Every structure is written in C-alpha cells, then in structure tokens.
Amino acid sequence: MAPLVLAVGCAGNKPAPYDYTAFKAAKPRSILVLPPLNNSPEVNAGNSVYAQVTYPLAEAGYYVLPVALVHETFKQNGVTTSADSHALPPAKLQEIFGADAGMYITVNKYGATYTVLNSVVVVAVEAKLVDLKTGTVLWTGSASASNNEGGNNGGGGLIGALVAAAVKQIINSTTDQSHPVASVANARLLSAGQNNGMLYGPRSANYLAQ
Numbered sequence: 001m002a003p004l005v006l007a008v009g010c011a012g013n014k015p016a017p018y019d020y021t022a023f024k025a026a027k028p029r030s031i032l033v034l035p036p037l038n039n040s041p042e043v044n045a046g047n048s049v050y051a052q053v054t055y056p057l058a059e060a061g062y063y064v065l066p067v068a069l070v071h072e073t074f075k076q077n078g079v080t081t082s083a084d085s086h087a088l089p090p091a092k093l094q095e096i097f098g099a100d101a102g103m104y105i106t107v108n109k110y111g112a113t114y115t116v117l118n119s120v121v122v123v124a125v126e127a128k129l130v131d132l133k134t135g136t137v138l139w140t141g142s143a144s145a146s147n148n149e150g151g152n153n154g155g156g157g158l159i160g161a162l163v164a165a166a167v168k169q170i171i172n173s174t175t176d177q178s179h180p181v182a183s184v185a186n187a188r189l190l191s192a193g194q195n196n197g198m199l200y201g202p203r204s205a206n207y208l209a210q
Helices: 002-012 021-026 045-050 054-059 067-076 082-087 090-097 157-174 178-190
Strands: 030-033 101-114 119-131 137-146
Touching: 021 119, 021 137, 030 054, 030 067, 045 101, 045 119, 045 178, 054 178, 067 090, 101 178, 119 178, 137 178
Parallel strands: 030 101
Antiparallel strands: 101 119, 119 137
C-alpha cells in the first residue's frame, strides 16, 4: 500500500499539460482586457495591474484594445466598477468592442506583508481568456511575484535581521514597491511560450510553430 501512495504523490507534483484545443480552434487575434477584480486590501491594486497588462500580451502577438479607451467606453455606458464589467455577457462585450476574446483578471494579493524578520511585497494574479463570441473559456492561469525572490540573508544575526526588516518595511510603506512587482507578475501570467501559459498570437513569428 505504501509504494502506491508514494507513486500517486509523485505524479501529483507534475502539472498536467493544458488542453489548448478550444484556444487553437478559436484563433483569437484581438483581446479586450477587462478592469481587474481586486481581492486585495490595496485600493490601487487593480489600476496598477491594469496599467501593465498590454505589453506582455502585445509581445505575445495579439492586438490589445487600449485600456484607457476601454475604461472610457465602459464609463460612457454606465459601467463604473470592475465587477459590473465582468458581469456583462461576453456577446455584449463583443458587440461593444469587437474583440475576439476577453481577458478577465483577478488580483488576489498586492502589497507589503510584515513579519517579525522580514517585509515582503507580493503580487498574485489569476486570469481567464474567454471567447467573446461563444463564452467558451480558452485558457486560465495564475502567477505571483515578490521583491524577496533570491533570498535576503545579509547576516548580522537576529538584531540585524530585525533592523533590516524594519528598514525594508519603511521602504515598502513609503514607496510604491508593489507596482514594479506587479509588472513581473503580469509578465509571468500573460507572456506566451511558458509551460501551460498563453499561446502566441498571430502577430508573433512563433505563431505557426506552436
């Protein structure tokens, strides 16, 4: 019985390959990114993530509707919150914006967390790509980033660690350390060519080879 349990445990550590059947069949060329839902306590989290979503998707080979245009269009149509925009039927979004697919992003973590010996800025996001003509989910993914990656053991014992954590907390609190971390999380989430990540779009030289 024990070897069987061990074998199951090892197999579970490998992420299953993503099924791209629907994604490849839909062949989206243009993407509408909706204003992100924000589950973090930071009020600026959604805007920070939203301001940085265009670059990785454009680099992946898609036409991305400008976020300022999308925001203004929603506003003129009386849609003033992210939740309201996410609740609109995909067909209605396709009618308004004419995009092939919609990217729905949720911010789950954003900002600094202080512990006894450290202060770390973490941004965690998840997303799903939906065919706006049919409502079919084409892809889902998640990613996170922090400003503590690579370790931060500078020595100095317990007192040194406490002082370093306090200084880091002040820096994280008084400067916008979360915004560049959000850029890294966005790139990990939305860049193409990663394991189980987004596929390349038709504007990419890698589109036909994938």
